[in-house]
Amino acid sequence: MSSMPFDFTPLLPAGLPPAAPRWTGRVKFDFTGGNNDSDRLPLDDLVAAADSVLRREGRTLSTYGLNSGPQGYRPLREFLAAKLNSDAGINCAVDDILITSGSLQALDLVNGTLLARGDTVIIEQDCYQGTINRLNRLGVTVVGIPLDGDGMRMDMLSGALDGLKAKGVRAKYIYTIPTVQNPTSTIMPVERRREMLRLAAAHGVPIFEDDCYADLIWSGQRPPALHALSDRGDVIYVGSFSKSIAPALRVGYIVAPWGVMSRMMPLKTDGGSGALEQMVLAEFCTRHFSKHVPALRRALRAKLETMMESVKEHFGAAATFDDPKGGIFLWVTLPENVDTQKLYQPALAAGVAINPGAEWSVNKAYGRNRMRLCFASPTHEEIHQGVAKLAEVCRSEFGVPA
């Protein structure tokens, strides 16, 4: 037998994504990703929750699905049904909820259930990179709708729907993050939500509502979810605990009518999502969620202040942004001559990671001089220092700030 290493390359099918790079550790000043404020992790209460739920019903771990069936741990779904009702106005039963391995698996399940190569979907022009990447990989035509300070523009959505209709195309869904939009942080007012539902209904297109950030509005006041405002069962709703508790706990959920839920479930071929995480979250959230989240919000708002001050201090008038009403990121516009994709590498070499705007928009020209800066995970000091470094690099690469 030869000891020449076996070459898998000729066996790989066409269309695989590029190979992963080796992981080389975290960057010192990391302004990317959904990492959260580790000081605000409710550790003592999570430890107590793990202890109490495991002692009480830990032996159910010996059974796939914990005796709750394939939709996930029932007490967690009960918590969610109550929380979604009181916070978002959603009226759903526990069996309208499917627990997923983070909302990323939820995106994959919804896409797997509705999309085939060549289909068309509508999304916000500036949009979560993970959504854009998934749609590109699936070979789907993506129509991006520009946003204003109130989220997706309804005049543009109406025009796009009419344009598709004229071509005989029925979009598979309208994907939106209406509440603390990623990356613009906009919150869609209730009247615009109603208008979106009217347009969707008129064109027979369902809405795919991604609501991962809604717990993180500074005021604690959020508009009702699109799901809550529809009486037609045409909204598939996705949420997560990553932003409100901890991202490494991979627990998200889908709320959908049984007709489409029952078609998604066979695509979830993982034997259920992690049970320990579901049990601990249910135990924790039932007792502590409503007092934990306001404390987290205050901490995030304080970090946002630091981020905005730092950007003002180091970029001056060269950087513009709206003051977000919630969330974990700031969407910054730089002068036209700055290309944030070209800023990325030298910034990284200086220890600063950013999200270039072109990766968070389907309009590459629009995103070109923009960037997303996440502020939840770094300390106040790291925000100060990292933004200072970023401005230095930007100055040496683009002469900005002057």
Next chain:
Amino acid sequence: MSSMPFDFTPLLPAGLPPAAPRWTGRVKFDFTGGNNDSDRLPLDDLVAAADSVLRREGRTLSTYGLNSGPQGYRPLREFLAAKLNSDAGINCAVDDILITSGSLQALDLVNGTLLARGDTVIIEQDCYQGTINRLNRLGVTVVGIPLDGDGMRMDMLSGALDGLKAKGVRAKYIYTIPTVQNPTSTIMPVERRREMLRLAAAHGVPIFEDDCYADLIWSGQRPPALHALSDRGDVIYVGSFSKSIAPALRVGYIVAPWGVMSRMMPLKTDGGSGALEQMVLAEFCTRHFSKHVPALRRALRAKLETMMESVKEHFGAAATFDDPKGGIFLWVTLPENVDTQKLYQPALAAGVAINPGAEWSVNKAYGRNRMRLCFASPTHEEIHQGVAKLAEVCRSEFGVPA
């Protein structure tokens, strides 16, 4: 706006699996699935592990991947590298290991990386249903190789590889469960493993080794893994904690050379597997795995005795089986006139769930009068009662036992 419920049906792409049924609770006598013995769950030690690991490093939950990167919690990979070396003879580095959301996700990742519609793979004729179903869904041609008491037959494998070669077909992999095969419980001797590696190398076909049951051999002695016997990097190895600790903890793993590992990782789009489960398992296993598993084995062996006695008592000479050397299931052959797929429904109506053989074999005629009976989860009393009921139903449907 109409309140007619929205109909998603026209939006569904072709080829979706059938809709899931509503879950109606667990069956009283459940002889299916990988559920484990809840009395043997090491609950106190798991509680202690959760407490200690969370107090020590729980704040890392605020970061995707816990500062360990996308391949999973590093202390768990360190435990695995040491365990796989001492138990299975595998020599691998922590960066050759990818933690997955159960070994089911591992199957999906390997298949996603290697298979396209129309490809050909080789598997054991009688085989894990989840593997068969995945391959069918992917539109892959499956060549099933018959087994004997020592696992996959090498004369038949050799003939199949030659036959494919004559047709100009290079199989994408040979999938095997060589150690406590599912459903036959056979253990492939070391010399046959070497022969399989020679055949695979001669035909340029890699091996996909599924090793989920290897911890559960009564003697505690296992042959080296195929992965350990190859010096060519042509074996992709998959394992799991579902059978040795608890199935609701969704933690499995892949061991593979970086060349193919780096192509799998971008297909894992879930933001990492559940961190709490990885942390608790690493903490528990490092301290207790080696003393927990022998106690579990003894309990499973005792349940197997009960299962074999019950089948002998209630089916008599009508049921034949080999005494498994490990695992959690008994593969039973009934007389030719029994169709276990037709036994399934009336048995279920009587509160007894079985795995019909035709669902666990690519040779439907061979599987027709066979069934898989899992014995880890039901109590000894439930095994007695359930097998008695099953025999009653079988008698009234097929006149067997006489």
